Amino acid sequence: MNNINKDVLFGWCAAISVAMIWGVTGVVSKPLSMAVDPMTLVFFRYVTAVIGLSVIFMLTCKNTKINGELGKSLKIEKSDYFKIAMCGIIGQGLFSLFNFLSLAHIGATENGVIQGMNPFVTVFFGMIFMNFRMNKIQWCAFLVSALCIYAMSIGPTNQIQGGTPLLGYLYVSCSVLSIACTAHLRASLADKYGSVVSMLMQYIAVAIFGLVMVLSMGLDLSQITIILSDPLLIGLLIFLGTGISGVSYVIQLYSFKKIGVEKSTLALNLMPLVGYIVAVLTLGEQLSFYKTAIVLTIVAALYAFNAFESKTKTITAVKPVTA
Template sequence: MNTTNKNTFLGWVAAIAVACIWGVTGVVSKPLSMAVDPMTLVFFRYVTAVIGLSIIFLFTSRSKSLSVDLGASLKIDKKDIGRIVLCGIVGQGVFSLFNFLSLAHIGATENGVIQGMQPFATVFFGMMFMNFRMNKVQWGAFIASAICIYAMSVGPTNTIDGGSPLLGYAYVTCSMLALAWTAHLRASLAEKYGSVVSMLYQYISVAVMGIFVVIAMGLDLSQIYIIFSSPLLIALLIFLGTGISGGSYLVQLYSFKQIGVEKATMALNLMPLVGYLVAVFTLGEQLAVGKTIIVSLIVVALYVFTKYETKEEPQAAEKLKAQEA
């Protein structure tokens, strides 16, 4: 294998790895959300993320090649502070809170499929506020995915004791919309300051807000001992806060450089399928032929949607997915 083929191969491996990392968010969150109340878990997640991303920044900021894309300085304009706080509280805090709440009512499979609708929701918000347009093929892909989502919601669902599937779908939809609503703004901040720097400040804003919430609501931070009592929960929290919310950006940047943004972005369409398969094999969730077909069709619809959008607006394609985790 020559150098060019090797780089291409490693680029695809990196792109698929990012899809796997982001695709298992629901699976990773499930055990944590069952052990700790959602509001407190949000605080724990972003404190961990701030620590992890700060360490990553210390290393990436010293590299000239990495700092160009990830950020070399922590200095930001005062006019962007409000935007960063908005993206942090809504795009990260609200997103995570409703995501954790949903897992008390639906399985990681259903959660992952709804979260996989990010590209559609992001473009819809772009149509509302940024004059984006969808072509006929994209509309067809969206309608097909909507039918699949409906079929999944009325079909066999992973049941949770004491949970309400309808409420779970409502929670995860709110979570997905919170992330999609801030997608373009997060992308513009990442372009200006670097993805690591912009996300670090967003995580800090959530963590600081979390301190006020902890005091106001009297949250029980001693629940951290529940996590510390289990090596598995410790590993999941670190992976959730540092791997999913931090290290994955380095892997994605590598894939961008090796195979290009368009191809690397296409690989992210595997996220719902990855989440489904991992949930089945690690959490024992339901494996059904009908559900497998539905998830596969959604992946195809996402691929078609992204493919045609990328052809028409290559710069927007990167914005739609570069920071969805």
């Protein structure tokens, strides 16, 4: 195997790894959200993420080959403080909070399918605020996905004791809206400061906000002992905070270098399918032809949406993010 083929193979492996990491967010979050209240879990997640990204920054800031992309300085212009805070609080904090809340009402399968709609919602915000346009194929892909979401919501749902499926779908929809409405602003900050530095600053902002909310609501920070007493929960929190919200960005950057942004982004369309399979295998959620058909249709629609988008100049590439 020559070097070019190796680079392509390793690039695709990296891209698929990111899809798998981000695709299991709902599965990883489910046990944690059942053990700790959602607001406190948001705080724990982003404290862990700050620690993880701080380590990554220290390891990469001196490497001139990659620090241009990841960031080489923690200095932020004062004019961007508010942008960083809003991206952190809304795009990360509310995204995670609503996501955790939804898992008390719906399964990780349903959660992952709705989260997979992120590219469509991101483009809608771009159409409203940045004069982006969708072509006919993209509109068709969106409508097909919307019908699939409706079919999922009225079809067989994983039963959650004491849960209200409609409320769960509302929460996860708010989660998607929170991260999608800040996508373009987060992208501009990443271009300016580097992906690791910009995300680290956002995580610090949401960690501070989370601490203020936990204290003001009188929530119990000693709930961390519940996590620390269970090796599985410790591993899940570290993976949620450091793997999903940290290491995955470095892996994705590697895939960008090897196979390009467009091809790497297309691999992320596998996220709903990955989440579905892992939820069935690890959480014992329902496996049915009905849900399988819906998930595969959404994956195909996402592929068509992004594949055609990469050939146009009217819309920038949209990368779903489940930081």
